[in-house]
Amino acid sequence: MSPTYPEQVSGWAGTGTILNDDSPVLSVSDVSTNEGNSGTTSFTFTVSSTIPAPTGGITFDIATQDNTATVANNDYAARSLSGQTIPAGQNSYTFDVTVNGDTLVEPNESFFVNITNVTNASVGDGQGAGTIQNDDTALLVISQVYGGGDNSGAPFRNDFVEIYIAARRP
């Protein structure tokens, strides 16, 4: 005999939400990489679509934007492209940004990659963040210590310690 649970089957109502997966939604990836000390590093951002691009492809403009990392500070190279395409049947597109290595002591800094003027898709996350991870530290050196201040015949009235930055990285 099979049990019955009438109190559980009466009066129950559920809501089923059917997510629309028939139209593509775009998002831009985030990238976080060490800066490097010389030369350049490519930060590769991926624009991806939830489903393959329809006939005619998905088109958009894509460009970098300063945040705490700036073009003026030579942290990375500005890049802006119009009319980029994810071809029909494909899901993704990549966009390289050139980050400049240096030995300046900086905090981690970031810039953005934005997509605009999108056709044939909606935008889920239209902004990628590029985080340039600091890999530089100051190396401080005590170059002089003077403890004879105000002694008889001393050339200096006060004791002092002199510190300088010997190098921008180890």
Ligand SMILES: [Ca+2]
């Ligand atoms: Ca560096």
Ligand SMILES: [Ca+2]
């Ligand atoms: Ca900087």
Ligand SMILES: [Ca+2]
């Ligand atoms: Ca930098």
Ligand SMILES: [Ca+2]
């Ligand atoms: Ca740096």
